[in-house]
Structures are given as structure tokens and as C-alpha cells.
Amino acid sequence: MITPGYAQEMARYNAWQNSQLASVIEVMDEDVLTQDRKAFFGSILGTLNHLLWSDQIWLSRFDPALPKPEGPDTELCPTGMAWCAARRECDGAIKDWAHGLRQEALDADLSWYSGIMQRAVTTPLAQTVVHFFNHQTHHRGQVHAMLTSAGYDAPVTDLILMPEDV
Template sequence: MQRLEHLRQMVAYNTWMNARLYEAAQTLPDSEISVERGAFFGSILGTLNHLAVADLIWLGRYTGHPAGFAALQALDSLPRPSRLNQPLAADIRELADLRTRLDACLEALAQEIREEHLDQPLSYRNTQGAEARKNFFALLMHLFNHQTHHRGQATTLLMQAGVDMGVTDLLALIPNHP
């Protein structure tokens, strides 16, 4: 599998899982979504909020790529968080709207990226202000790995609240080979 194919598969998985995750979360009352459950970001809402915050931060960093991706202009109308737990929405419905917009931005970005963009280094500052310069493809894969990590936490929190997510594996989207 080529890297662009892999990137686009990860974007498709991301969109699919986020849609399912938010659908499952919205079956619960707001009070259940916001209840402290001892997770790193507290609640189901806190965990989903953190994922949106992290995606906004990383997508904002990607605007520094020399290719100047047009897809990232969608960020102009979105919040610019400065903390990893910064609240972005009043409730799950508002956060779901933001999630849909972020996923659309990622889908557009994946279509715009070309193979030659992947090996270019990206310079950025982390949330503490430390400078970094890293391979762009590796940073894209980090975004998806981070999402998978915290979605796993969110599915555990949903299970604790009585909501079964069912299949969550990327394997569900990998077609059978002839």
C-alpha cells in the first residue's frame, strides 16, 4: 500500500469511527456524557473535546507546510485552542458539529496532499513553545494514532455507561483481497 492510500484509509476510518462514536454518545443524556469517570480528560465529553482540541492544534500546525494546503483555510472559522483540555462546545451536539467540520477538513486535506508533500519536514512549536521539525507523513500518522488512542478511551467510557460501540477495528474497512 502506498503512503497516500494509507493516509486516505486512515481519514476514512477516522470519519467512520467519529460518526459512530458521536452517534453512540448522543444516545446518553447530557448528564451521563458529562459525568466524571476518572479518565485522563474526565468524562466522555471531556475526552471527545480533547480529540477536537488536538486535531485543531495539529491542523493549525499543518498550515505551516510549504505546500500551503487550501483545505486548511477551513480552520479560519474554527477555534484556536491553546490548552489540551480547553472546552470547545457547550454540549455533545455542538461538539458533534465541530467534529463533522474537522473531519471534512481532514478529508479535503487528504485529497489535496501529494506524495512529494509527505517527506517535507514541518516546523512548528508545541503547546509549551518548544520548537520541532519533523517529517510531515509521520506527523499525519501521529494525528491518527492519537485519535485512535483517545477514541479507545471514549469507547471504554461509553461501555461503562452501558453503550456498546460494536466493531471499532480498522479491519472493518479493509477490503478483502481477491
Template structure:
């Protein structure tokens, strides 16, 4: 399998699913958006902020720059809904460009970084990138469960729906 093609597809899916979820979240009343609904990061807002932290402030710099930033996983990087929405969409769009720029020899190599605890880590590059996209899927699933519990409509986010119609918003 061609790693660039595979991970480019996952990056496009990640952006597609993120956009569909954020479109659904826009309809949620402010109190429901910020209410602790029992998610690991408590609320829809907290979980979206966690996605911003993890995907765009931790993992992206690790892959793109070889940097190992430190930021709390539950940090609120954006308190405003509109700015958080925009940053998540912008961040998701960057991954496909990053994947396209990865040299062929990198895919079978390692990603070396420093953990949040300050420990050196070395993980398989491609498998760790798969983790990033899987992590987003996990937390989007939590948010759709919260939306359902609140009686809100949820978009279909399964990868197979993306494969069937990737241009559908």
C-alpha cells in the same frame, strides 16, 4: 506505498470511526456524558473536546496553514453536545481534502511548528500525520471503554471493520 492513497484511507477511517462513536454517544444520558469516569480528560464530553482541540485546532492548522496555535489541551471549546458533535464531524471530513492537496515532495519532508511551550519542533511529515490519526483512535478507545463501563452499547471501531465495510454508518 502511495502516501496519498494510504493517508486518504486513514482520513476516511477517522471520519467513519468518529461518526460511529458520536452516533453511540448521542444515546448517553447527560449526567453520564459529563461524569468524571477516570479518563485522562475526565468525561466523555471532556475527551471529545480534547479531540476537537488536538485534531482540529492544533494539528490541522499545523498541516494546512503552517500555523502554530496555542490552546490548552483540556480547553472546552464547545459546551453544547450538538455543536461539539457537528464540529467533530466537520473537522474529520476536512482531513481527506487536506491529504489530497499535499504535494508529493512533502511526504518525505518535515513538519515544522512551534510547540505549546513555545519550542521549535521539526518532525517527519508523514509520521506526524499518522500520529494525528492514531491519537484519535486512542481517545475513541477511551470513550468506548467509558461507554462499556456505563452499560452503553458501543460500535465496533477497529480499522479492519472499516476495511470490510467502509460505507456502513
């Protein structure tokens, strides 16, 4: 289905996208970040927190040595600056994980307890990794729309425009 190279490329894309978002988030007023925009996770920061929390929970499933996030997903980081710092750290962990990923692992299954489904789940790791990266893209798209609606220039998101040096 996929290769370690796919995961490495998507980890690089994820970090690039989040770095671009951070450059916008760092200059935004906290009231704008936390304003309820009637999105699924409420605000820009709530959506960004959900995505960060989700990335951390998936990483802890991919590598049980990594910590699980604490608390509600939309409240992980109380401020935009705290999100930026935590996001950079998580993106580094995602890149490290992707660089250590082997095809044998991708060809195997992953089992974990799903809090959403309230039961044990087993899926092919390759499919789960595709979901992991797709989930990131989905929620960044929501943030992109909210930023645009709030009058900010949302960053370019086209994978084919990603610089080589990211």
C-alpha cells in the same frame, strides 16, 4: 514511510469512527457525557473535546490557512450535540486535507511551535501524520472504554470492518 493513500484511508476511518460515536453521543444524557470518570481528560465529553481540539491544532499546522482552536482543549464544545456538529466539520476538513496531500509534502519536514514543549519543533511530516491518526485511535479507545463502562454499546472499531461506502 507512508503515502497519501494511507492518509486518505485513515481520514476515512477517522470519519467513520466519529460518525459511529456521534450516533451514541446524540442520544446520551448530558450528565452521563460530562460525569467525571477518572480518565485523563475526566469525562467522555472532555476526552472527545481534547481529541477534536488536537485534530484542529494539527490541521492548522498541516495547513496554516485553517483556524486554530480556541480555549482549553477539554472545553471546546459545551454539549454532545455541539461536539457532533464540530466533529463532522473537522472530519470533512481532515478528508479534504488528506485528498490534497502529496508525496513530496510527506517526504519533507514540518516545523511548528509546540505549546507543550515550549519551543520550536521540526519533525518529518510523514511521522507527524502517523502520530495524528494514532492519537485519534488512542483517545477513541478511551472513549470506547468509558461508553462500555457507562452501559452503552460502543461501536465496532476494527479497520478491516470499515464499509467501502464510508
